[in-house]
């Protein structure tokens with residue numbers, strides 16, 4: 001549905017905002033574009049939506065080249081920019097009718113607007129001035145305008161910034177539901193957001209893609225760096241020595257944390273080896289109860305930091 005090929009963008013000077021970025025997104029996928037501030041996310045969004053030209057490379061939406069055929073391509077895209085383009089002095093209905101005309105939409109108008117309002121659950125505020133709505137509702141109106149014309153692709157730029165926790169959950173649910181009927185790109189710097197909403201995650205840093213993985217697979221990117229935190233009851237020195245003797249264990253670090261009468265240990269396995277069975281066996285042999293075990297550093301936040309570190313190191317070479 002979306003093909004991005006060797007995209008390069010320079011804003012003048014020598015710095016690359018995007019440096020040879022390529023990816024594809026299939027129909028009905030929900031993909032997260034994740035990266036720290038300044039990574040190039042907005043630049044990429046603005047090129048995809050036809051608001052910005054490229055230095056080189058091309059973008060196809062449903063096979064249509066965004067630069068060669070911007071009007072045709074734009075019809076397939078609904079866009080919610082970080083600042084939703086809503087008019088505070090219009091009622092919700094007035095505003096959505098306005099967007100409907102602007103997009104030259106052909107569906108039966110009132111039915112289409114009713115469908116869109118139902119999809120984002122704003123029918124109950126349809127006659128209210130946008131100015132008087134809460135930020136969460138205003139954001140839904142922003143999503144409604146993106147849905148008008150039933151575009152195949154919907155692009156969200158930081159859709160939950162400034163919302164309260166309840167509103168954030170509501171908007172994320174809404175985006176997840178849209179993924180059933182649309183191809184969705186969600187640009188954000190919030191890891192929990194892509195984790196809860198997206199099937200695939202593209203991580204971008206300094207204008208380059210540093211990861212493009214299924215959300216489930218991303219944890220495996222760092223599998224060669226397997227750390228576990230164990231809480232084990234028993235003699236500390238004996239346990240430390242015992243764990244160090246387990247095949248595949250490369251280091252054991254007693255920690256200052258305790259869980260009741262158990263001390264905690266950070267156990268690191270060598271690349272590609274899962275040391276948990278060996279640790280279980282040695283503890284069972286010695287009668288040391290394992291009270292808890294947890295993977296360390298396999299959450300998205302840690303993965304992200306490692307990936308960014310890795311790409312920074314590679315850039316520095």
Ligand code: ADP
Nearest residue numbers: 011016017035036037038039040041042043044
């Ligand atoms: P993000 O959305 O991930 O925060 P941006 O796409 O806004 O990143 O920015 C990528 C890089 O391009 C940054 O280094 C930023 O300073 C630069 N940049 C963005 N917009 C402009 C512009 N209009 N003129 C010059 N440089 C820009």
